[in-house]
Amino acid sequence: MENPFSYLHSILLLTFFCLYSDTFVGAVEQRFQNCSVSRSCGNQPITFPFYIEEEHNYCGYPGFHLSCSNINNGDPRPTLKLFGDDYIVHNIFYQNQSLIVSNTAFSLPNDTSCFPPLRKLSLTTDFFLTPNQSQVFLLQNCHNFSSDLLKYRIGCSAENDTNSVLALPGNDMNRVAKASEKCGVGSSAVDLAVMKLSGENDHGMKEVLSRGFMLSWVADDCAFCNSTGGKCGFDYPTNQFKCYCPDRPHRRHCDPPAGQSLILFFKKSSPNDHFLC
Numbered sequence: 001m002e003n004p005f006s007y008l009h010s011i012l013l014l015t016f017f018c019l020y021s022d023t024f025v026g027a028v029e030q031r032f033q034n035c036s037v038s039r040s041c042g043n044q045p046i047t048f049p050f051y052i053e054e055e056h057n058y059c060g061y062p063g064f065h066l067s068c069s070n071i072n073n074g075d076p077r078p079t080l081k082l083f084g085d086d087y088i089v090h091n092i093f094y095q096n097q098s099l100i101v102s103n104t105a106f107s108l109p110n111d112t113s114c115f116p117p118l119r120k121l122s123l124t125t126d127f128f129l130t131p132n133q134s135q136v137f138l139l140q141n142c143h144n145f146s147s148d149l150l151k152y153r154i155g156c157s158a159e160n161d162t163n164s165v166l167a168l169p170g171n172d173m174n175r176v177a178k179a180s181e182k183c184g185v186g187s188s189a190v191d192l193a194v195m196k197l198s199g200e201n202d203h204g205m206k207e208v209l210s211r212g213f214m215l216s217w218v219a220d221d222c223a224f225c226n227s228t229g230g231k232c233g234f235d236y237p238t239n240q241f242k243c244y245c246p247d248r249p250h251r252r253h254c255d256p257p258a259g260q261s262l263i264l265f266f267k268k269s270s271p272n273d274h275f276l277c
């Protein structure tokens, strides 16, 4: 024999808890609305976990801010800051959580300036290198190299514009070591990822580098929230995933479809209390 009063009690408690778990109910719908606006840069749609506008940073994850800029006065392209350096985002594959990026330095117009010293990419916990890609060694500030390596010269070095920057495929480490030694004092070598090198590269190495490499990301799965009509986002005060719904932010997903009674829903999902709000 169940006491109907206990349901009422539960609902009251639940309402109380839910109201107070999110402090300012009025601002909440706005976040749902603001994250519902579809955004893009060039022809690249920008959605969770990425975001563009700083003021709407709650629509994405902290490390996923994109800027939209015209590279070389061309079409607008999203750029991503990784480890302090700017990367052009060529393509975002939301369905398998990966994207293709390249260091902006490789997309600057020919002959305008020499290459600034580049660093090896250090990744944060948000992104990792997709496996099975190739490697290129960048020999920077190189003073001397044999003529057979001339085809790997991609430009001058900003450190000393009489010196060169060479980009050598990483598949012949012996050649890389020899060339690196010959480059002389003040030179430095960094290895960079590129997408799979196809046999002999008829295209110049600068183009190989400008085509970029693939990164994969880890972030909460948006599907559950999305499928209940919510907009995935992030809550800075609690440092957690949020599902922004028409009524208010929820923890994982929006309320059950209208028509399903709250009591039924409550009874059904009571083992997972934390899904309720």
Ligand SMILES: *[C@@H]1O[C@H](CO)[C@@H](O)[C@H](O)[C@H]1NC(C)=O
Residues within 6 Å of the ligand: 027, 030, 031, 034, 055, 056
């Ligand atoms: C939603 O976007 C509008 C327009 O950009 C802005 O004025 C408002 O402050 C935003 N609301 C929130 C909660 O960020």
Ligand SMILES: *[C@@H]1O[C@H](CO)[C@@H](O)[C@H](O)[C@H]1NC(C)=O
Residues within 6 Å of the ligand: 093, 096, 097, 098, 130, 216
């Ligand atoms: C994701 O999908 C795209 C397009 O189908 C594909 O090119 C890419 O290799 C995939 N990425 C991963 C990490 O599997």
Ligand SMILES: *[C@@H]1O[C@H](CO)[C@@H](O)[C@H](O)[C@H]1NC(C)=O
Residues within 6 Å of the ligand: 109, 110, 204
């Ligand atoms: C840069 O040089 C490459 C080959 O040398 C050429 O294909 C490309 O069109 C040039 N780009 C610009 C912007 O001049």
Ligand SMILES: *[C@@H]1O[C@H](CO)[C@@H](O)[C@H](O)[C@H]1NC(C)=O
Residues within 6 Å of the ligand: 131, 132
């Ligand atoms: C990498 O490539 C090899 C051979 O092409 C394949 O056997 C392996 O499964 C690939 N690994 C990943 C993680 O894709």
Ligand SMILES: *[C@@H]1O[C@H](CO)[C@@H](O)[C@H](O)[C@H]1NC(C)=O
Residues within 6 Å of the ligand: 143, 160, 161, 162, 163
């Ligand atoms: C630049 O490199 C050349 C050799 O390639 C050297 O003679 C010169 O002293 C260097 N300049 C500076 C400022 O380091």
Ligand SMILES: *[C@@H]1O[C@H](CO)[C@@H](O)[C@H](O)[C@H]1NC(C)=O
Residues within 6 Å of the ligand: 144, 145, 182
């Ligand atoms: C460059 O290397 C060659 C052969 O290793 C050497 O003979 C030559 O003196 C070097 N040039 C300079 C300027 O160091």
Ligand SMILES: *[C@@H]1O[C@H](CO)[C@@H](O)[C@H](O)[C@H]1NC(C)=O
Residues within 6 Å of the ligand: 094, 222, 223, 226, 227
């Ligand atoms: C969210 O759902 C819409 C359709 O309702 C779909 O087009 C979109 O790809 C989904 N996004 C995610 C991240 O699952």
